[in-house]
Amino acid sequence: MKIILDHIMPFPLASIQHGSESIWGNYIELVPGKHILLNASSGKGKSTFTMTTIGLRRDYEGKLTYDGRNILTFSPDEWTKIRQEKVSVVYQDLQLFPNLTVAENLILKNKLTHVYTETELKEMLERLEIDNKWEQKCGLLSMGQQQRLAIVRAMCQPFEWLIMDEPYSHLDELNAKKCMQLIDKRCGEQNAGFVLTTLGDSHGYQYDQELKL
Amino acid sequence: MINKLLFKNQDKKQLIIAMVGAFMGITFLITSIHYLVKVNEFGKGADILGPNTIIVQKKVTNSSSLNLTKTDFSKNEINNMIAESFVKDVKPVISNNFDVSFQTDDPLVPYFRTDVFIQTVDANFLDVKTSKWHWKKGDKYVPLIMPREFLVMLNTFMSASGIPQVSDDLAMGIKFKFKLWNSEKQIEEKVDARIIGFTNEVSSLLVPESFMKYGNDIYSDGTEQKITQVMISGEESQFGLVEELLTKKGLESKNSQMMIGRLKSVVGTLILVVLGISIIAVFVSGLVLIQYMQLLMSRNLYEVRTLMRIGYHPKELIKSFFIYFVKIFGYVAGIGILIFFIFKFFLDKMFDEGGLYIDKGLTWQSLVILLISYVLFAVSSFKSAKKEIFKQY
Numbered sequence: 001m002k003i004i005l006d007h008i009m010p011f012p013l014a015s016i017q018h019g020s021e022s023i024w025g026n027y028i029e030l031v032p033g034k035h036i037l038l039n040a041s042s043g044k045g046k047s048t049f050t051m052t053t054i055g056l057r058r059d060y061e062g063k064l065t066y067d068g069r070n071i072l073t074f075s076p077d078e079w080t081k082i083r084q085e086k087v088s089v090v091y092q093d094l095q096l097f098p099n100l101t102v103a104e105n106l107i108l109k110n111k112l113t114h115v116y117t118e119t120e121l122k123e124m125l126e127r128l129e130i131d132n133k134w135e136q137k138c139g140l141l142s143m144g145q146q147q148r149l150a151i152v153r154a155m156c157q158p159f160e161w162l163i164m165d166e167p168y169s170h171l172d173e174l175n176a177k178k179c180m181q182l183i184d185k186r187c188g189e190q191n192a193g194f195v196l197t198t199l200g201d202s203h204g205y206q207y208d209q210e211l212k213l
Numbered sequence: 214m215i216n217k218l219l220f221k222n223q224d225k226k227q228l229i230i231a232m233v234g235a236f237m238g239i240t241f242l243i244t245s246i247h248y249l250v251k252v253n254e255f256g257k258g259a260d261i262l263g264p265n266t267i268i269v270q271k272k273v274t275n276s277s278s279l280n281l282t283k284t285d286f287s288k289n290e291i292n293n294m295i296a297e298s299f300v301k302d303v304k305p306v307i308s309n310n311f312d313v314s315f316q317t318d319d320p321l322v323p324y325f326r327t328d329v330f331i332q333t334v335d336a337n338f339l340d341v342k343t344s345k346w347h348w349k350k351g352d353k354y355v356p357l358i359m360p361r362e363f364l365v366m367l368n369t370f371m372s373a374s375g376i377p378q379v380s381d382d383l384a385m386g387i388k389f390k391f392k393l394w395n396s397e398k399q400i401e402e403k404v405d406a407r408i409i410g411f412t413n414e415v416s417s418l419l420v421p422e423s424f425m426k427y428g429n430d431i432y433s434d435g436t437e438q439k440i441t442q443v444m445i446s447g448e449e450s451q452f453g454l455v456e457e458l459l460t461k462k463g464l465e466s467k468n469s470q471m472m473i474g475r476l477k478s479v480v481g482t483l484i485l486v487v488l489g490i491s492i493i494a495v496f497v498s499g500l501v502l503i504q505y506m507q508l509l510m511s512r513n514l515y516e517v518r519t520l521m522r523i524g525y526h527p528k529e530l531i532k533s534f535f536i537y538f539v540k541i542f543g544y545v546a547g548i549g550i551l552i553f554f555i556f557k558f559f560l561d562k563m564f565d566e567g568g569l570y571i572d573k574g575l576t577w578q579s580l581v582i583l584l585i586s587y588v589l590f591a592v593s594s595f596k597s598a599k600k601e602i603f604k605q606y
Binding site for chain 1: 214215217218221222516519520521522523524525526527528603606
């Protein structure tokens with residue numbers, strides 16, 4: 001699924017001077033299967049990019065399309081299908097359910113498309129060293145553990161694009177590397193692309209394209 | 214799991230208060246509708262006269278005995294009574310203007326003959342099928358409605374003659390005859406007659422209007438027919454006003470008729486008040502439940518929004534809220550019905566002890582009202598859930 005940002009300018013960012021390479025106000029194509037890095041300092045609109053690209057913010061001018069269709073025309077049925085099967089997201093604020101256990105957070109997502117078995121879910125947690133938290137309430141986990149959980153949850157669906165909004169901000173380098181390996185594997189299995197927003201550091205990841213804000 | 218997420222961490226106290234209010238409202242609503250219907254049905258079927266119907270005549274005073282005042286009704290007086298808003302209809306009771314006697318004509322029953330006074334009333338005032346209540350010359354028999362006191366008298370006669378007494382049903386099988394005659398014209402005729410019902414409210418034999426007209430046309434002595442009694446049918450629960458009219462116009466009726474009318478009016482009005490309060494209570498408690506749903510949704514905004522962001526369809530969330538609250542109202546309705554049956558048990562007993570023998574069966578109207586309340590609540594909760602969830606989409 002090709003995503004095009006055709007001269008998108010979010011209203012809150014309209015008064016700021018953007019560089020000539022900025023995605024804001026320019027024509028940007030997100031080509032399927034590509035690994036894209038969006039590197040910018042704080043306050044430049046990384047989260048705005050995420051929320052706009054996945055249709056949660058509509059306060060912009062310009063046109064944003066998925067495979068040529070303006071995303072503002074999608075019905076609730078179409079958005080539900082897109083969120084279940086085409087675009088997976090790791091939100092900056094993680095969007096987990098603190099009153100549910102780790103298992104329940106994953107099962108709640110996984111049961112929409114039944115991508116993994118319970119054993120496979122536990123294996124993914126084990127790779128990120130949080131399998132011992134299976135029965136623990138999510139709200140009791142540290143931020144780093146919650147970030148890892150949010151990444152595993154994002155894996156629990158088929159997708160063509162994985163949009164990640166600063167997913168490693170609370171992770172050490174080793175854990176970030178493990179997460180990246182998991183993401184690489186999953187994207188490779190589906191020939192999916194991803195957009196990774198980071199705060200001024202590429203962490204040494206391999207990417208095909210870098211976007212600027 | 215969605216239910217656990219959305220409904221587990223709620224303040225149950227508010228829900229319980231809303232539920233208690235709703236089930237109390239529902240209980241009073243069903244109970245008041247049930248007894249309103251029962252009170253209005255009270256007296257129906259017990260007499261062949263229609264409900265809320267009385268026969269009235271002018272009070273006989275010393276001056277009327279001296280022919281100083283009239284005891285008959287003019288057309289104008291009847292029209293004035295019809296014009297009252299609480300009066301459904303007024304029709305004259307027509308009496309025979311000819312000689313008539315009534316006798317048994319059945320080999321199974323001993324011979325019995327008496328001069329009688331016959332009257333006719335409009336068929337609309339009778340609780341009898343109009344197909345039975347007609348007569349034309351050449352018909353097999355004249356249908357008649359007999360005063361119950363006449364049957365008591367007949368049974369006394371039977372008993373004195375050593376013959377078994379007859380029930381209502383058996384009496385309706387006995388063959389009778391009317392003898393009509395005019396001594397001056399030296400004409401007479403016998404016509405077969407059958408009882409089709411009984412009344413406690415009229416002291417004369419009631420016959421169809423066509424038979425009365427036939428008798429008056431052929432056997433009348435020519436004197437002017439006066440209307441000394443009229444039949445008044447009052448609007449439901451407004452019998453007090455009919456009674457007031459009677460006092461104002463100097464009219465009187467049988468005490469029993471007045472009593473039942475008065476009782477029905479008073480009880481009916483009281484129940485109407487309770488019904489009004491119950492409707493308000495159900496409406497308010499329904500609103501409280503809907504408001505509670507909105508409160509629950511506003512407390513779960515994060516959950517609702519996140520569920521949609523991870524791929525849950527808004528319809529699925531609407532369904533969750535809808536089913537949850539429809540179930541709650543189902544429990545409320547169930548408890549309401551249960552409490553109604555307990556109320557009914559004690560109230561029926563209380564009415565019986567007070568001498569008010571109300572039919573013990575259930576009324577479909579109260580169940581229909583419950584169903585309507587349920588459907589209204591279900592529709593409101595669905596619309597409310599839909600509006601709130603799509604607001605977060």
